[in-house]
Amino acid sequence: MARNLDPKCRQCRREGEKLFLKGEKCYTDKCALERRSYAPGQHGQKSGQRLSGYGQQLREKQKIRRLYGVLERQFRKIFAEADRRKGQTGENLLQLLESRLDAVAYRMGFGASRAEARQIVRHNGVLVNGKRVNIPSYQVRPGDVVELTEAARAQLRVKAAMEAAESRGFPSWIEMDVKAGKGVFKSYPARDELPPTLKEGLVVELYSR
Numbered sequence: 001m002a003r004n005l006d007p008k009c010r011q012c013r014r015e016g017e018k019l020f021l022k023g024e025k026c027y028t029d030k031c032a033l034e035r036r037s038y039a040p041g042q043h044g045q046k047s048g049q050r051l052s053g054y055g056q057q058l059r060e061k062q063k064i065r066r067l068y069g070v071l072e073r074q075f076r077k078i079f080a081e082a083d084r085r086k087g088q089t090g091e092n093l094l095q096l097l098e099s100r101l102d103a104v105a106y107r108m109g110f111g112a113s114r115a116e117a118r119q120i121v122r123h124n125g126v127l128v129n130g131k132r133v134n135i136p137s138y139q140v141r142p143g144d145v146v147e148l149t150e151a152a153r154a155q156l157r158v159k160a161a162m163e164a165a166e167s168r169g170f171p172s173w174i175e176m177d178v179k180a181g182k183g184v185f186k187s188y189p190a191r192d193e194l195p196p197t198l199k200e201g202l203v204v205e206l207y208s209r
Contacts, residue, residue: 054206056202057202057203057205057206060198060202060203060206061075061203064198064203067198068103069102069114069115074137078093078096082095082096083207089204090200090203090204091191091200093200093203093204094191094198095188095189098188098189098194099188100136100137100138100139100140101121101126101128101133101135101136101137101138101140102114102117102118102121102137104140104146104174104183104185105120105121105146107170107174108146108165108170108174108176109161109162109163109165109166109170109176109178110152110158110161110162110181111158111161112160112164116161120158121135121136122134123152125148125149125151126146126148126149126152127146127148127149128140128144128145132149141185142185142186142187143185143186144184144185145183145184146182147183148182152181153181158181170183171193172189172193173186173187173188174186
């Protein structure tokens with residue numbers, strides 16, 4: 001299975017904002033972006049660099065890909081599906097990304113990061129409507145019940161991740177029972193419920209060229 005093996009903190013620095021790829025570390029002053037907010041590499045500290053329109057579109061696409069941990073071919077397929085659906089393509093794109101099983105597992109606190117949540121899914125630690133699903137890209141539908149297996153729920157890192165998620169609060173489109181390790185994906189998130197720093201319109205423009 002192909003994966004992005006680039007250092008997590010380097011990816012955040014390249015995009016110039018926190019992508020929360022390192023779990024709890026991202027919420028502390030140990031975050032690399034807190035100490036070095038410039039881009040990595042020899043010329044990272046050069047300021048005043050202006051991107052072209054195409055450059056801005058490409059950077060936004062890369063940022064969203066990295067945020068959700070999706071490779072280029074997967075991202076293109078998701079965009080194609082978003083374009084086929086009714087409504088705004090950009091909003092559809094974000095909703096499809098948020099309804100992936102690994103993203104839902106992360107939002108429910110099953111992992112401290114999306115990569116950790118994906119690992120829980122891949123290792124047969126998640127049930128959807130009572131059935132074991134180990135495909136991170138599985139599309140969760142509104143009303144689906146997502147829960148941890150007993151073995152996964154007993155893991156210390158999972159308990160710690162769920163406690164941390166509970167302390168920060170769960171998104172409005174998730175209904176969560178932390179003690180039972182179970183949640184309901186109530187609905188697709190509305191655009192105003194997602195980070196305002198995401199500029200999905202630039203991605204639509206990029207693929208419309």
